[in-house]
Amino acid sequence: MVQNTDEIFAQVSEIMRKHTQAAVNFSEDTHIAADLALDSVAMFELIMDIEEHFDIGFSVEEGSQLDTVKSLVTAISNKTAS
Amino acid sequence: MSQNNIFSKFDDVSQRIERIDSMGETRPFGVVFDRLLSQTRALVGNREVILAGTNNYLGLTYEDTCMSAAKSAVDEHGTATTGSRLANGTYAEHVALEDELKEHFNASSAMVFTTGYQSNLAAIGALAGKGDHLIIDTDSHACIYDGCRLSDAETHVFRHNSPENLDRRLKRLPETGARLVVVEGLYSMFGDVAPVAELTEVAHNNNAMILVDEAHSVGCYGDRGHGVSAAQGVLDQVDFITGTFSKSFASIGGFCVSRHPQFEMIRLTSRPYLFTASGSPANVAVARAALKIIANDGKPRAALWARARQLHAGLRQLGFEPLSDPGPIVAIEIADELTAVQGWNTLLDQGVYVNLALPPATPQSKSLLRLSVSAAHSEEDIDQIIEAFKMVSTGKALRTAS
Numbered sequence: 043m044v045q046n047t048d049e050i051f052a053q054v055s056e057i058m059r060k061h062t063q064a065a066v067n068f069s070e071d072t073h074i075a076a077d078l079a080l081d082s083v084a085m086f087e088l089i090m091d092i093e094e095h096f097d098i099g100f101s102v103e104e105g106s107q108l109d110t111v112k113s114l115v116t117a118i119s120n121k122t123a124s
Numbered sequence: 125m126s127q128n129n130i131f132s133k134f135d136d137v138s139q140r141i142e143r144i145d146s147m148g149e150t151r152p153f154g155v156v157f158d159r160l161l162s163q164t165r166a167l168v169g170n171r172e173v174i175l176a177g178t179n180n181y182l183g184l185t186y187e188d189t190c191m192s193a194a195k196s197a198v199d200e201h202g203t204a205t206t207g208s209r210l211a212n213g214t215y216a217e218h219v220a221l222e223d224e225l226k227e228h229f230n231a232s233s234a235m236v237f238t239t240g241y242q243s244n245l246a247a248i249g250a251l252a253g254k255g256d257h258l259i260i261d262t263d264s265h266a267c268i269y270d271g272c273r274l275s276d277a278e279t280h281v282f283r284h285n286s287p288e289n290l291d292r293r294l295k296r297l298p299e300t301g302a303r304l305v306v307v308e309g310l311y312s313m314f315g316d317v318a319p320v321a322e323l324t325e326v327a328h329n330n331n332a333m334i335l336v337d338e339a340h341s342v343g344c345y346g347d348r349g350h351g352v353s354a355a356q357g358v359l360d361q362v363d364f365i366t367g368t369f370s371k372s373f374a375s376i377g378g379f380c381v382s383r384h385p386q387f388e389m390i391r392l393t394s395r396p397y398l399f400t401a402s403g404s405p406a407n408v409a410v411a412r413a414a415l416k417i418i419a420n421d422g423k424p425r426a427a428l429w430a431r432a433r434q435l436h437a438g439l440r441q442l443g444f445e446p447l448s449d450p451g452p453i454v455a456i457e458i459a460d461e462l463t464a465v466q467g468w469n470t471l472l473d474q475g476v477y478v479n480l481a482l483p484p485a486t487p488q489s490k491s492l493l494r495l496s497v498s499a500a501h502s503e504e505d506i507d508q509i510i511e512a513f514k515m516v517s518t519g520k521a522l523r524t525a526s
């Protein structure tokens with residue numbers, strides 16, 4: 043099912059909230075690793091949850107290029123549309 | 125200016141290590157054993173410590189036939205081969221070791237590498253190529269991640285020890301490209317065992333091959349020490365098994381065996397195999413001697429398991445909750461990094477050396493006190509280790525259960 047980016051953003055925010063103790067108001071410019079204080083292992087956990095939720099797959103290389111929430115939402119949007 | 129300084133990237137780790145080092149007399153990541161007294165005892169400065177973090181699972185580093193084999197090898201073949209396996213670095217003993225591994229594992233092919241780290245680098249890096257897919261457990265050792273980086277394949281991670289997640293992950297992959305799943309038999313940090321039989325079935329059902337790294341489990345699991353794959357009855361189904369000689373084999377080096385004869389083609393393409401010197405005559409001789417013991421003598425394995433159960437039960441009795449069932453590796457989770465360093469220092473003060481394991485080297489960013497059991501530990505050694513933990517737990521928030 044194709045979802046618009048606002049819907050994806052809302053779902054991504056909910057998943058991210060489970061992975062961070064940082065009090066962050068998520069926006070498209072939020073830096074996933076830095077603002078959420080996630081190390082590389084925690085990033086894998088977050089990405090695996092996103093893969094399961096949206097039924098998509100990211101390679102390690104693709105995951106390492108996701109820096110902001112906007113890049114993540116765009117990547118999800120592209121993968122769910124294809 | 126600082127961005128032009130090549131060393132500025134180390135600022136964070138340097139501050140972190142300074143803080144850790146300042147907490148005790150001995151630097152946890154700079155321990156020097158001034159003199160080895162046996163497989164299980166050493167001097168750190170003037171203090172005698174029990175070695176409870178050496179991965180010397182079968183206690184063979186001072187075993188008579190292993191020591192004699194090393195000495196004879198030096199006498200007969202000198203100290204080093206000074207060359208690659210493809211050039212002047214293949215001696216009859218390297219080939220004999222490969223033949224013996226092939227026979228032991230009932231495999232069609234076997235290759236020996238100079239270190240265990242290189243075994244995974246060599247096998248994974250050469251087997252998977254551009255357009256292929258590597259699917260690895262998220263808790264994989266650094267050498268597996270590095271092997272993936274060395275290949276030109278796409279790497280994907282699946283949830284630790286989850287056949288269900290692996291299945292879904294494989295089904296999401298594109299149809300094109302070969303697929304290789306990589307897991308470990310026994311995970312080095314938490315000491316937990318992989319469901320290798322189920323993972324193998326899932327891999328094969330999804331048109332993937334599977335490589336099992338038995339670095340920590342070879343010698344310890346299975347009736348004849350083949351590892352976890354054999355213990356779970358799938359030794360003949362796993363496509364590739366890698367392992368190291370630097371733990372149960374009491375040497376240094378590593379291997380990969382396979383039921384596929386074509387595996388040996390990587391002798392001509394694997395960079396970590398080609399562009400390094402082969403294992404020294406002494407190291408190869410010890411690996412051969414240790415393999416004979418592992419294959420034919422169940423006593424060291426039985427002793428290891430008896431001591432492992434004793435340690436696990438003793439720590440549980442104190443209120444600690446090891447992160448896995450009884451086994452050669454016992455990991456105790458500590459609330460935070462500084463408390464873990466404090467615990468490590470207290471144990472050393474009590475005459476017990478364990479491994480301090482901190483993120484990012486640990487899964488789930490946990491701080492650990494990690495112990496490995498040896499067949500050479502006596503019952504009294506284990507009692508002393510448990511006693512030392514009792515001292516640590518008093519006054520410190522080390523206990524994770526009551």
